[in-house]
Amino acid sequence: SEAFPDAGSRTDKLLQALLSTGEVIRFDAVADLYAHAVYLDKVKELLIERVQAFHTSNPSSPGISREHLRSSVQGGVDPKLFHKVLQELIKKGTLQESGPNITAQGFSASLALDHRDLGEQVVRLLDKGGFEPPKTSEMAEHLRISSKDLSGILGFLSRDGRVAKVNDDLYLSRRHEDALKEKVRAFIQEKQAMAPADMKTVIGVSRKYAIPFMEYLDRIHFTMRVGDVRKLASSK
Numbered sequence: 001s002e003a004f005p006d007a008g009s010r011t012d013k014l015l016q017a018l019l020s021t022g023e024v025i026r027f028d029a030v031a032d033l034y035a036h037a038v039y040l041d042k043v044k045e046l047l048i049e050r051v052q053a054f055h056t057s058n059p060s061s062p063g064i065s066r067e068h069l070r071s072s073v074q075g076g077v078d079p080k081l082f083h084k085v086l087q088e089l090i091k092k093g094t095l096q097e098s099g100p101n102i103t104a105q106g107f108s109a110s111l112a113l114d115h116r117d118l119g120e121q122v123v124r125l126l127d128k129g130g131f132e133p134p135k136t137s138e139m140a141e142h143l144r145i146s147s148k149d150l151s152g153i154l155g156f157l158s159r160d161g162r163v164a165k166v167n168d169d170l171y172l173s174r175r176h177e178d179a180l181k182e183k184v185r186a187f188i189q190e191k192q193a194m195a196p197a198d199m200k201t202v203i204g205v206s207r208k209y210a211i212p213f214m215e216y217l218d219r220i221h222f223t224m225r226v227g228d229v230r231k232l233a234s235s236k
Helices: 007-021 037-057 066-071 079-092 113-129 136-143 147-159 174-191 196-203 207-219
Strands: 024-028 033-036 095-098 101-104 163-167 170-173 223-226 229-232
Touching: 033 037, 037 066, 037 079, 037 095, 037 101, 066 079, 066 101, 079 095, 113 136, 113 147, 113 163, 113 170, 113 174, 136 147, 147 163, 163 174, 163 207, 170 174, 174 196, 174 207, 174 229, 196 207, 207 223, 207 229
Parallel strands: none
Antiparallel strands: 024 033, 095 101, 163 170, 223 229
């Protein structure tokens, strides 16, 4: 510093000049961190590429999570720099936020071509099963597909509103989920409360279905548990 007493001042002036031209970006005011605009553009290209690649590999997925996207960039990206770049891409409309996930502009999840017919078969199996639908393992065996493939199909159908996930092993077609709600609503409005035994009688199922149904309706806040019985949630 003694040999070059003005070095710090010259550096500050150079940095300010680069900032004013946009060649350098300040992405963390607290830690006073900077990045070159060329590097930011490269990160933008990588994020767009990773999102599009994810869609290609996972067409039925609603999108890629922020953390998965950040970690997918080889070598990693500073969290604050990643956030800045991502927000710029979202503001521009190149990428979009879909709940907790990130998607490319105009992306709409759909089943892969080789799974579309399977999706229709799954819906038919559940619709035919009524209030006692086949378990996921039974459907996978019937359709001769892996549990992983079935899980992806069921996930898409759930997000698309065509089936309802009661638990990991049990799904209802949307038609029967609506009927379940109507039967439970009518019973509780008349009797003020519903016990597990009532569910068995009203829906006409065994306990192995009645209990999961009651827990499901609690989980989606259609009903609420009061002691050993269920009542309609206040908003229903």
